[in-house]
Amino acid sequence: MPKPFRSHACSALPDAPGRCGNRSLPRVTLAGWFRPGEAHTLRSAPEGAVPEPPANATAGKEVKMPFPITPRLVGRRTLGMAAASLTLGRVSGPATAQQSATPPATPRQTTGPFYPVDWSGDADADLVRVAGAEAQALGAVTHLRGRVLDARGRPVEGALVEIWQCDANGLYRHPNDRPGTRDAGFQGRGRAAVGPDGGFAFRTIRPVAYPGRTPHIHVAVATPGRSQPLVTQLYVEGEPLNERDRQFNALRDPREREAVLMRLQPADRIEPGALLATRDIVLG
Numbered sequence: 001m002p003k004p005f006r007s008h009a010c011s012a013l014p015d016a017p018g019r020c021g022n023r024s025l026p027r028v029t030l031a032g033w034f035r036p037g038e039a040h041t042l043r044s045a046p047e048g049a050v051p052e053p054p055a056n057a058t059a060g061k062e063v064k065m066p067f068p069i070t071p072r073l074v075g076r077r078t079l080g081m082a083a084a085s086l087t088l089g090r091v092s093g094p095a096t097a098q099q100s101a102t103p104p105a106t107p108r109q110t111t112g113p114f115y116p117v118d119w120s121g122d123a124d125a126d127l128v129r130v131a132g133a134e135a136q137a138l139g140a141v142t143h144l145r146g147r148v149l150d151a152r153g154r155p156v157e158g159a160l161v162e163i164w165q166c167d168a169n170g171l172y173r174h175p176n177d178r179p180g181t182r183d184a185g186f187q188g189r190g191r192a193a194v195g196p197d198g199g200f201a202f203r204t205i206r207p208v209a210y211p212g213r214t215p216h217i218h219v220a221v222a223t224p225g226r227s228q229p230l231v232t233q234l235y236v237e238g239e240p241l242n243e244r245d246r247q248f249n250a251l252r253d254p255r256e257r258e259a260v261l262m263r264l265q266p267a268d269r270i271e272p273g274a275l276l277a278t279r280d281i282v283l284g
């Protein structure tokens with residue numbers, strides 16, 4: 001069964017030169033920041049460590065995603081564009097108002113010890129299907145959607161979004177994770193370039209807990225002109241384990257906590273039985 005999505009993000013990366021048919025895509029990558037063996041604070045910080053100081057939170061009103069979001073299943077090469085239309089394109093009025101608001105900045109969180117070391121092969125925006133795998137991922141299919149915005153609520157063009165998370169068995173696609181049976185049907189990591197209005201979309205699973213951590217999805221956002229990516233973690237709103245999670249509780253400001261919470265809702269209109277998780281990423 002073919003994957004229902006295809007993102008053009010993978011072919012926009014410098015590590016896949018010459019395969020990008022869209023010359024307008026920026027040559028943005030996170031690879032430069034997470035080069036194997038390169039020492040830097042983000043990568044070396046352990047999962048349970050106190051995170052780096054958060055980006056300056058900006059006072060103001062939270063930007064809300066329009067809902068219901070009723071995307072069409074689109075070709076994976078157009079996923080970024082589809083995400084854009086889902087988040088802003090159909091509601092130009094509200095979007096204009098949102099862009100004029102000043103949203104709180106997404107706080108930085110630690111990269112953790114399991115940043116993917118291998119981005120070769122299938123690393124697109126659909127983490128539920130792995131090319132060549134017989135079965136799709138275990139777990140609850142979840143569509144993660146949002147926008148990359150600047151501190152004034154304006155879409156950031158040219159951003160590249162990466163996510164990584166453990167599989168339904170609580171294991172990362174990383175050689176240093178604990179022993180166990182990893183779900184071969186889960187891609188573990190994915191990349192997507194945002195659309196013209198900053199929109200991104202991933203098809204993944206609802207994050208699950210593993211020893212010591214509440215469910216979360218790691219996110220890194222690279223943007224042209226910024227020397228460092230924004231690295232953060234997204235959490236499930238209403239998840240009881242959040243209250244005991246060291247990383248989540250390192251965020252003292254309620255606005256910062258709000259800025260990393262995903263609201264999960266049934267999303268049968270997108271895909272039967274699936275969930276929709278929405279969260280904008282706001283660069284400080």
Ligand SMILES: [Fe+2]
Pocket residue numbers: 047112114213216218
């Ligand atoms: Fe983690």
